[in-house]
Amino acid sequence: xxxxxxxxxxxxxxxxxxxxxxxxxxxxxxxxxxxxxxxxxxxxxxxxxxxxxxxxxxxxxxxxxxxxxxxxxxxxxxxxxxxxxxxxxxxxxxxxxxxxxxxxxxxxxxxxxxxxxxxxxxxxxxxxxxxxxxxxxxxxxxxxxxxxxxxxxxxxxxxxxxxxxxxxxxxxx
Amino acid sequence: xxxxxxxxxxxxxxxxxxxxxxxxxxxxxxxxxxxxxxxxxxxxxxxxxxxxxxxxxxxxxxxxxxxxxxxxxxxxxxxxxxxxxxxxxxxxxxxxxxxxxxxxxxxxxxxxxxxxxxxxxxxxxxxxxxxxxxxxxxxxxxxxxxxxxxxxxxxxxxxxxxxxxxxxxxxxx
Numbered sequence: 001x002x003x004x005x006x007x008x009x010x011x012x013x014x015x016x017x018x019x020x021x022x023x024x025x026x027x028x029x030x031x032x033x034x035x036x037x038x039x040x041x042x043x044x045x046x047x048x049x050x051x052x053x054x055x056x057x058x059x060x061x062x063x064x065x066x067x068x069x070x071x072x073x074x075x076x077x078x079x080x081x082x083x084x085x086x087x088x089x090x091x092x093x094x095x096x097x098x099x100x101x102x103x104x105x106x107x108x109x110x111x112x113x114x115x116x117x118x119x120x121x122x123x124x125x126x127x128x129x130x131x132x133x134x135x136x137x138x139x140x141x142x143x144x145x146x147x148x149x150x151x152x153x154x155x156x157x158x159x160x161x162x163x164x165x166x167x168x169x170x171x172x173x
Numbered sequence: 174x175x176x177x178x179x180x181x182x183x184x185x186x187x188x189x190x191x192x193x194x195x196x197x198x199x200x201x202x203x204x205x206x207x208x209x210x211x212x213x214x215x216x217x218x219x220x221x222x223x224x225x226x227x228x229x230x231x232x233x234x235x236x237x238x239x240x241x242x243x244x245x246x247x248x249x250x251x252x253x254x255x256x257x258x259x260x261x262x263x264x265x266x267x268x269x270x271x272x273x274x275x276x277x278x279x280x281x282x283x284x285x286x287x288x289x290x291x292x293x294x295x296x297x298x299x300x301x302x303x304x305x306x307x308x309x310x311x312x313x314x315x316x317x318x319x320x321x322x323x324x325x326x327x328x329x330x331x332x333x334x335x336x337x338x339x340x341x342x343x344x345x346x
Contacts, residue, residue: 144317
């Protein structure tokens, strides 16, 4: 739990350091098609704070497997972030994360609690421990995504170095 | 140039926010075999500040293609970082990056300068513009790597959610 919250508490400042104040071209850049920009990603993380992690944790503690999770809306940010600025989204994400980490702490979860089960609408039975680990990995997934989206704007500009840059070549190794 | 330095100036604080003060288990974690930990990555970035980006830019401006770049030592950090702490590496990286961005500014590069050519020992002819774009993408590549290394420590802990987490499943899409 301490390990997990060490990452969870850092994500807002990591993303803040990475994107706040960047020129608009970077903030709105994506990887083509319906892929997401850094702006879209912050909105998605806000949605997670509002409707996913802590609400699902409470559902597991209150109802176990009897009541499946609400389906998470992966596209909500395209409505919710309309007209917003990046700094205001970053501020909101940081505030919600702070509140949710306080909420998590106030649950005083025991090892037994972490083994309690809930029901994911698509994945089936999951534990509270898995939910919290996923919260952490999901943060890092989106930090990775924002770095990748930014780097790929230079896919051509790097010239022959493309071969060495896994972030551009798409090779994760 | 302004776009590039916007990212370059942010990388030290991004990595600082992501890893400073994390429990040792996270800092030393890697992806198995001879893959790198967050600690190794910061040492590698320091090495780049010392021997790669600005020294190569100066070589291009002073000697063009006549004098190939020194080969970059990708493993130097395994000697240089011995006995160091993560906070001291983060401080050093931030200080070197600050100095190098000042050095870059003091070169007053024109569009013509950016088109000047140098010789990479393996890749052949490259331009100063490509070198600077690679500096940016290389930063982001390693921010991505650190996020991925951290997330993969939870490969098993996330349970069935593994299918949805590209950072763990290895699917970049």
